[in-house]
Amino acid sequence: MQSLVELLRSRVSDTPxxxxxxxxxxxxxxADLDRAADLAADRLAGxxxxxxxxxxxxxxxxxxxxxxxxxxxxxxxxxxxLDPGYPQDRIRFxxxxxxxxxxxxxxxxxxxxxxxxxxxxxxxxxxxxxVSVVSRGTVPVPTADSAAYVIYTSGSTGKxxxxxxxxxxxxxxxxxxxxxFAFTADDRWAVFxxxxxxxxxxxxWGALATGATAVIVPSRTxxxxxxxxxxxxxxxxxxxxxxPSVFRYTVQAHAESGHPPLPLRYVIFGGESVxxxxxxxxxxxxxxxxxxxxxxxxxxxxxxxxxxxxxxxxTLGSGAAxxxxxxxxxxxxxxxxxGRKPVPDGTPGELWLSGAGLTSGYxxxxxLTEERFAELPVGPGSGMVRCYRTGDIVRxxxxxxxxxxxxxxxxxxxxxxxxxxxEIETVLGSHPDVLDVAVCVVxxxxxxxxxxxxxxxDSTSEALAPSLKELLTTSLPAYMVPRMYRAVDxxxxxxxxxxxxxxxxxxxxxxxxxx
Numbered sequence: 001m002q003s004l005v006e007l008l009r010s011r012v013s014d015t016p017x018x019x020x021x022x023x024x025x026x027x028x029x030x031a032d033l034d035r036a037a038d039l040a041a042d043r044l045a046g047x048x049x050x051x052x053x054x055x056x057x058x059x060x061x062x063x064x065x066x067x068x069x070x071x072x073x074x075x076x077x078x079x080x081x082l083d084p085g086y087p088q089d090r091i092r093f094x095x096x097x098x099x100x101x102x103x104x105x106x107x108x109x110x111x112x113x114x115x116x117x118x119x120x121x122x123x124x125x126x127x128x129x130x131v132s133v134v135s136r137g138t139v140p141v142p143t144a145d146s147a148a149y150v151i152y153t154s155g156s157t158g159k160x161x162x163x164x165x166x167x168x169x170x171x172x173x174x175x176x177x178x179x180x181f182a183f184t185a186d187d188r189w190a191v192f193x194x195x196x197x198x199x200x201x202x203x204x205w206g207a208l209a210t211g212a213t214a215v216i217v218p219s220r221t222x223x224x225x226x227x228x229x230x231x232x233x234x235x236x237x238x239x240x241x242x243x244p245s246v247f248r249y250t251v252q253a254h255a256e257s258g259h260p261p262l263p264l265r266y267v268i269f270g271g272e273s274v275x276x277x278x279x280x281x282x283x284x285x286x287x288x289x290x291x292x293x294x295x296x297x298x299x300x301x302x303x304x305x306x307x308x309x310x311x312x313x314x315t316l317g318s319g320a321a322x323x324x325x326x327x328x329x330x331x332x333x334x335x336x337x338x339g340r341k342p343v344p345d346g347t348p349g350e351l352w353l354s355g356a357g358l359t360s361g362y363x364x365x366x367x368l369t370e371e372r373f374a375e376l377p378v379g380p381g382s383g384m385v386r387c388y389r390t391g392d393i394v395r396x397x398x399x400x401x402x403x404x405x406x407x408x409x410x411x412x413x414x415x416x417x418x419x420x421x422x423e424i425e426t427v428l429g430s431h432p433d434v435l436d437v438a439v440c441v442v443x444x445x446x447x448x449x450x451x452x453x454x455x456x457x458d459s460t461s462e463a464l465a466p467s468l469k470e471l472l473t474t475s476l477p478a479y480m481v482p483r484m485y486r487a488v489d490x491x492x493x494x495x496x497x498x499x500x501x502x503x504x505x506x507x508x509x510x511x512x513x514x515x
Contacts, residue, residue: 003142003167005074007174007209008034015211018185022235023063023216030211033067040071040123041139047102047121051076051140054098054150056118058082058105059195061219064123066204068104069195073167076140078147080162081196086477088114090160094152098162098363144168150363151198151300154411154419154480158426162363169303170201172356174209176330177202177296180308181266185211189239190232192217199270199416202304203241212239225253229260236263240291243271243416244278245447251282264291270298270305271416273322273404280316297324297404300418301372301388303357306331307402322404324394330356333402334378334387335394342378348405351394352376352387359388410501412441414448417479424450424482427475433457433464438491439482440505451484451508455491484508 001007011020016031028036049055055072057079059065072079080098082091082105091113095103103115107122142148148167152160189207191214193199207214215235221227228250232240242250247269254260267282274295283290298305309315309325327333335349336342343349354376361369372389379385393405410421421439428437436455441448456464465485472481492503 001171002144003073003146004148004170004205005142005167007171007205008070011208011211015185018211019213020208021063021066021214021216022188023061023066024218026063028063033070036067037070037074040068041075043121043127044071044075044077044102044104045139046127047119049075049077049102051142052146053077053102054080054100054147056080056082056095056098056100056103056105056115057195058084058103058109058113060084060105061194061216061222063216065195066214066216068123072104073142073148074139076142076146078149078164080150080152081194082113083194083196083477084109084113087474088112089475090477091115093159094162097152097159098150142167144171147360149201151196153300154417154423155368158423160423161365161368163300164360164363165198165201165300165303166360169357169359170205172330173202173303173305173328174205176328176357177305177308178206178209180328181294183210183212183239183266187212187238187265188236189214190217190235190237190241191215192222192241193243193416197416198300198304199241199243202270206239225249226257229253229257229262232262232264233260238263238265239268240264240266241268241270244269244274245272245415247282248275248278248447251278251285254282255285259285259287262286262291267291267293269293269295272413274311276311276316276320279311283316295324297402299353299388299390299392301359301390302331302353302355303359306333306353306357309401320403324402324404326401328357332378332385332387334376335396336376340374340376345396346398348393348395350408351390351392352378353390354378354385354387358386412448414441414450414479417477419450419480424452424472424476424480427472428452428454428468431468431471434468436491438499438501438504440501440508442484442505442508449484450480450482451486451505452482453486453488453491453504453507455489456487 012030012034017029020030020033021028055077059081069079102119104121110120144167146167147164150162150164152162155161189203191203204214221231279293293311295309296305297307307324307327309323332354334352375384376387391409393408394402412419424439425437428434433456434454438453440451442451492500
């Protein structure tokens, strides 16, 4: 099997009448979903989309978005998800950087985002010209090396960067990860995450690959944990994927609702370090027969997930900090020094990844690709292997499993979103009243939060915080906007003269606003 198109075709052939997708009352069988995607693919062809083209997809939480995602893949193109909640400037940058000529989505949304100059396919509108049915046999089937999607992540240069993921990358993930679970066609997977976040790739294709049902979680339910508990019960969800900082609210909501029994068979974590206290609290409330809890470390450049760790009773009682387990079968793990030499077991080293999940690199960014990817002598017989430098510091434990230690750069994760602090600092530094700036992560009762510390031309200005927030919200998505601000005479430095981010975070121990 060379593509996701072939994977879907095999499921349609095996279980055409089984329910593939549920969304806000819309129910589609595998055969229904396949037919709808074929019709949408015909419309793509009629609009001039060619195999290999990058096609923008304005992402909504509905069945229509999934249909068009599949249509883009069926037509041999690749989708670039665009979140309508992002600022117009960011959406415009992604559209221009990926050189989108066609965008699928509601016309009103596209116009609001400043995309009126792009060729638009509005699913709610009739085709401008009659669409002839395209024979699927005449459309080249994507190969393993064909791009499937491009995900944009935060960039240290002040602009997001696009990561190109192929059909083969996703198939390698599914082939490597699914055998670690006992999924069946009777499972019902919650598609909790936005299709702009690559955790959703695992949610959607994990369901489709196993003949199960993908159930799209409504936007309101994603934001309100008490409604998520009700949703899990009503929709009989058996597979739930969660970012640990979001799961904390799910645990709280489950407790406040009286610990009702849930149909969950698996809760799978990804996106950031897992909090074992939250896992213990949830399992205590779930009682006997609770779900299996699994932690999966991953990174976009290696296609969603790279390791597997079952959070069993032994692990939960071990006092481990952040266990990430063993690499998946298709993943190579290499712990190296700054000089790219192997570290002894038990010694923290920078994690480099290799294998079939490794992306081809960054879209139109050969310089950045060369910076983060390298051929290293880590193969059998010291052969050269293409690897990705994650920037994560990891140690190998005596039993051979891996433990996450910390980051080795200024990248952080908030609610699973990867954030380069320098991107936020670049935007803040463009404000005429900001002379110097440092952004850090502060631990709060509600979880980790971003905070900005600044040297200002007029540090007593009460109007500065609102103007900074306005600047940030017009340039960055909401998850990248700091919650706390503080003005100082000078930024704290280490003895070597470098920015001391730990000291910056310490300034916010009792500070909640700009002063």
